[in-house]
Amino acid sequence: MKSENRYRENRIAKLKRGIAVTSLYAVLIAVAITTLLPFLYMFSVSFRSANEMREFSDLLYLIPKDFSIEGYKKLFAFNPNQFSFFRGVANTMKIEIVFLCCGLWMSTLYGYSFGRIKFRGRNPMLIFCLIQVPQIVTIMPVYTMFSKMGLVGTIWPVLMGNFFGNMGIGFYMERYIKNLPDEIFEAATVDGLGHIGKFFHMAIPLCKPALVIQAVFGFMGVWNELLSPEIYLTNMEDKTLQILMVALNNAVSSGRLTQQPMLMAAAVLSSIPLLILFFSCQHLLIEAGAAVAIKG
Amino acid sequence: MVGAKTARIPKVSKWQRREDFWGWLFISPILIWILFSSVIPTLYCFLISFTDYNMLAWDNKITKLTLDAYKDVFTSEGYWTAMYNTVYYLIGLPIRIFAGFLIACGMNYKKLRGKKFFHIVYYLPGVSSGVAIAFVWNYFFNPDGVLNTLLGTNIAWLFDPDWVKPSLIIKGVWGGLGGTALMYYAAMRNINQELYESADLDGASTWVKMFKITLPMLKTITIYNVMTGIAGGLNSFSDNFTMVSGNSSNTVVYWIYQQFLGGNYPLVGAGALVLSIFTILFSVPQYRKIVKDN
Numbered sequence: 328m329k330s331e332n333r334y335r336e337n338r339i340a341k342l343k344r345g346i347a348v349t350s351l352y353a354v355l356i357a358v359a360i361t362t363l364l365p366f367l368y369m370f371s372v373s374f375r376s377a378n379e380m381r382e383f384s385d386l387l388y389l390i391p392k393d394f395s396i397e398g399y400k401k402l403f404a405f406n407p408n409q410f411s412f413f414r415g416v417a418n419t420m421k422i423e424i425v426f427l428c429c430g431l432w433m434s435t436l437y438g439y440s441f442g443r444i445k446f447r448g449r450n451p452m453l454i455f456c457l458i459q460v461p462q463i464v465t466i467m468p469v470y471t472m473f474s475k476m477g478l479v480g481t482i483w484p485v486l487m488g489n490f491f492g493n494m495g496i497g498f499y500m501e502r503y504i505k506n507l508p509d510e511i512f513e514a515a516t517v518d519g520l521g522h523i524g525k526f527f528h529m530a531i532p533l534c535k536p537a538l539v540i541q542a543v544f545g546f547m548g549v550w551n552e553l554l555s556p557e558i559y560l561t562n563m564e565d566k567t568l569q570i571l572m573v574a575l576n577n578a579v580s581s582g583r584l585t586q587q588p589m590l591m592a593a594a595v596l597s598s599i600p601l602l603i604l605f606f607s608c609q610h611l612l613i614e615a616g617a618a619v620a621i622k623g
Numbered sequence: 624m625v626g627a628k629t630a631r632i633p634k635v636s637k638w639q640r641r642e643d644f645w646g647w648l649f650i651s652p653i654l655i656w657i658l659f660s661s662v663i664p665t666l667y668c669f670l671i672s673f674t675d676y677n678m679l680a681w682d683n684k685i686t687k688l689t690l691d692a693y694k695d696v697f698t699s700e701g702y703w704t705a706m707y708n709t710v711y712y713l714i715g716l717p718i719r720i721f722a723g724f725l726i727a728c729g730m731n732y733k734k735l736r737g738k739k740f741f742h743i744v745y746y747l748p749g750v751s752s753g754v755a756i757a758f759v760w761n762y763f764f765n766p767d768g769v770l771n772t773l774l775g776t777n778i779a780w781l782f783d784p785d786w787v788k789p790s791l792i793i794k795g796v797w798g799g800l801g802g803t804a805l806m807y808y809a810a811m812r813n814i815n816q817e818l819y820e821s822a823d824l825d826g827a828s829t830w831v832k833m834f835k836i837t838l839p840m841l842k843t844i845t846i847y848n849v850m851t852g853i854a855g856g857l858n859s860f861s862d863n864f865t866m867v868s869g870n871s872s873n874t875v876v877y878w879i880y881q882q883f884l885g886g887n888y889p890l891v892g893a894g895a896l897v898l899s900i901f902t903i904l905f906s907v908p909q910y911r912k913i914v915k916d917n
Contacts, residue, residue: 351735354726355729362745362801365759365760365797387769387772445646456653459906460902460903461898461902464664464665464668465660466880467668467891469660469664470883491655492652494653523645543750551753551754551861554860554864557864569753584765587762590761591762594752597755601751601752613742
């Protein structure tokens, strides 16, 4: 009797567990599908023809009925005075290079200074640097300043912001460098390394994972930047990809379904560099990215 | 006497002087940049908001000092609508945080298979091209688009003033959910497992462990999420810029941007200052934490 009872209890417990686990998977998969759907549609619609968009009122299917690259063709044949994919990418890359070659390292240097150099006044200075006035507050005076310098319409104002780096990355690096073991830096001091030496020989090699993360996220931030490129890059020749895409969206009557394949083609192409970047360092981003975010 | 004097003016060691030198040298670029890109502009904003300067006027000179800009801001219907909208968009924040937390709890299940798949998928919205995402949601929200077909409704999502805000909230929650979940998941993994083991020895139930261990340990990350969520929400701009054409969904930032394009600089100054006060207020707890940590 006793053993039979226990057997039944066991079975009920197992059943309960099974239901819980199944519903857990159901929820996680449902969220995953919801997250993926926009990407799947982006891809799918980009390979449909305008004809298909017109003819089929039921839009829910994912596999294009007649596979066509009409959207891509139309995108590349678009009036180059309004949209040019490769010029957009080239312009964005100019800003990216400045960020990757200067801004990132400058920010790391700030992080090192705040995290490892015990200079007087570093706490108030850190707070001062971290108080972020919203960009919209400063945009008008900064615009006036740049326009007095004759730099509006050139690429310089946008480059400058990325040249000096920012305290968002600086603060992240500060946390990271602060959490490195003290002994390493003390040993370096004993060996006679100054701060420049410690920065280049200790901080940078030890920060590699954090640097990769910030490089990737910084790259994406620059890629997606809208406000300052929109304001300063008035010259058609200088506009970044994202700004050109907004212009493209405004140029075609985007409400029309027949225009969607072309717009989605632009969306797919503009996502590919970021996706490649993400997939090539996803192990780092997923492991370290979330872990350090908590400490901040 | 001599002793008292040296106590009052402590001699700065050579080491300390060297630290001062390198520290200030290394941070000088950002200080200079902040001075020119934030401090002076904010002061300028503050000063010009008390004048009647108009960039686009025929004779753009300051003729008098006045509080008109503030009067205009506070009596302008556009500004208050924008304020209301900005607060309205914050509805998405608790939804995102709560749902993200639940998903993280699910992912914390030890025997979960395909963890890597979920990780990558949940990460995706955060690492995509912003305008591309806006394009897809434009397509979803199209009156003849996917969402209406799927739900069997006939809503002009982005054109109907009543629906445009919920639409943008849906998009926002979609975009932020996975990242929030992953952050919570990482935070949960960082909790010391010994706490749970000793709780198990005491015979604590799952719920007790949840309320006594997990939730308190997640306080920091929740505060972080709420604060950055509010500050980010107050400063949201891109959805209006890329997706919506009407004024009914304006955020404060977008309203200010419109005034900026219109050349009404005192109004920009006044509006922006009011906004920045709110933003900085919401960041204060974070600054306090930084001070405490250091």
